Amino acid sequence: MSVIGVIGAGVMGVGVAQNLASTGHDVVLVDKDEKTLAAALATIERNSRMSRLMGGPALDADEILSRITTAVGAAGAAKAEIVIENVTENWDVKREVYETLDAECGPDTVFVVNTSAIPITKVAAVTGRPDKVVGVHFMNPVPAKPVVELIPGFHTSPETVERTKDLLHAMGKKAVHVKDSCGFISNRVLMLTVNEAAFLVHEGVADAASVDEVFRGCFGHPMGPLETADLIGVDTILYSVEVLYEHYADSKYRPCPLLKQMTDAGLHGRKSGRGFYTYDSN
Amino acid sequence: MSTTAKDQILTFVRERYPQAEIDASQDIFALGFVNSLFAMELVMFVEKTFGITIPNEELRIDNFRTADTMASLVARLSADLAVA
Ligand SMILES: NC(=O)c1ccc[n+]([C@@H]2O[C@H](COP(=O)([O-])OP(=O)(O)OC[C@H]3O[C@@H](n4cnc5c(N)ncnc54)[C@H](O)[C@@H]3O)[C@@H](O)[C@H]2O)c1
Numbered sequence: 298m299s300v301i302g303v304i305g306a307g308v309m310g311v312g313v314a315q316n317l318a319s320t321g322h323d324v325v326l327v328d329k330d331e332k333t334l335a336a337a338l339a340t341i342e343r344n345s346r347m348s349r350l351m352g353g354p355a356l357d358a359d360e361i362l363s364r365i366t367t368a369v370g371a372a373g374a375a376k377a378e379i380v381i382e383n384v385t386e387n388w389d390v391k392r393e394v395y396e397t398l399d400a401e402c403g404p405d406t407v408f409v410v411n412t413s414a415i416p417i418t419k420v421a422a423v424t425g426r427p428d429k430v431v432g433v434h435f436m437n438p439v440p441a442k443p444v445v446e447l448i449p450g451f452h453t454s455p456e457t458v459e460r461t462k463d464l465l466h467a468m469g470k471k472a473v474h475v476k477d478s479c480g481f482i483s484n485r486v487l488m489l490t491v492n493e494a495a496f497l498v499h500e501g502v503a504d505a506a507s508v509d510e511v512f513r514g515c516f517g518h519p520m521g522p523l524e525t526a527d528l529i530g531v532d533t534i535l536y537s538v539e540v541l542y543e544h545y546a547d548s549k550y551r552p553c554p555l556l557k558q559m560t561d562a563g564l565h566g567r568k569s570g571r572g573f574y575t576y577d578s579n
Numbered sequence: 580m581s582t583t584a585k586d587q588i589l590t591f592v593r594e595r596y597p598q599a600e601i602d603a604s605q606d607i608f609a610l611g612f613v614n615s616l617f618a619m620e621l622v623m624f625v626e627k628t629f630g631i632t633i634p635n636e637e638l639r640i641d642n643f644r645t646a647d648t649m650a651s652l653v654a655r656l657s658a659d660l661a662v663a
Contacts, residue, residue, distance in 0.1 A: 347618075350622065350638045350640055524614075574595075577623060
């Protein structure tokens with residue numbers, strides 16, 4: 298039975314692993330240390346329990362966990378047929394992971410890049426298999442979001458795209474095709490919106506609750522941009538805006554200093570218990 | 580017991596949504612700005628505060644709509660605990 302490698306057991310890796318396991322796939326979930334992996338399994342167990350409450354299908358947490366094994370270090374995914382990478386949105390971190398994966402995995406293994414903004418062609422260039430590297434921008438929370446962006450890199454082969462589409466289909470996802478570019482469709486727009494919303498708070502124009510209320514009440518969005526930032530992770534927002542800023546060399550993507558301060562202070566949003574709002578975590 | 584549970588739950592909900600007027604019979608998910616992620620926080624708060632584990636079949640949104648329904652869930656599960 299083939300296994301899918303999931304690298305990075307943070308917000309996204311946890312969701313991807315749960316989604317794969319609940320659709321009958323065997324998963325090896327990889328991170329840097331045992332502590333993160335133990336916390337990830339506990340989160341998957343909790344989220345599986347809560348699935349129906351959140352409007353999803355009723356899930357058997359034990360069955361889901363029985364399909365997931367864990368490993369420390371990217372080499373743990375050496376036997377995977379497809380690897381979905383969800384490590385920190387930082388170029389040096391991603392590059393090192395792809396160098397390891399390229400050395401350890403078989404020549405036919407497909408690498409799926411889950412990134413907020415990093416161009417897929419740039420990631421593919423680190424490997425000796427640019428035809429087998431493809432971008433999939435999953436949405437958060439992964440099990441609850443039926444649509445993803447599918448981004449072939451410059452050298453990605455049609456077979457790789459087909460294999461990836463088959464897996465996405467099995468996971469219950471519809472793919473919107475986007476050409477490779479920094480930030481794709483979603484984050485070219487969303488990251489600027491969140492960044493500008495942070496500027497409103499930073500400048501004292503409005504507090505976070507008022508900013509979000511305008512988006513919910515006036516525009517009918519289910520969540521405002523700052524609640525969304527807390528869901529995504531304030532640090533991940535900052536890193537994504539920085540990636541856009543560097544890539545386009547355009548000052549319109551200058552990151553709001555408040556995002557930097559919050560990231561330094563550990564106010565990373567829901568995952569840390571506090572961001573623009575405070576949560577009763579764990 | 581169930582009055583205190585109700586009060587504790589109401590305090591928790593009001594702290595999170597200070598801008599809204601919320602009483603014990605208010606359906607908090609009908610307010611328009613409470614999303615399903617808060618339901619998960621409610622489950623964790625209720626389990627931690629009252630020392631209970633809510634069985635899977637009780638993890639339904641209807642049990643968490645109001646402070647009243649949450650308090651009666653707590654009372655029901657605490658009674659089960661006392662009997663067992
Ligand atoms: N959070 C979102 O809403 C969201 C949505 C779509 C895409 N993304 C993208 O997905 C990726 C992951 O984001 P996240 O929100 O899950 O971040 P996160 O910070 O929650 O998790 C990242 C995980 O990667 C692990 N990691 C770091 N270096 C590693 C290494 N060398 N080997 C193994 N594991 C390593 C970290 O320990 C951490 O657990 C990022 O590229 C992000 O831009 C995030």
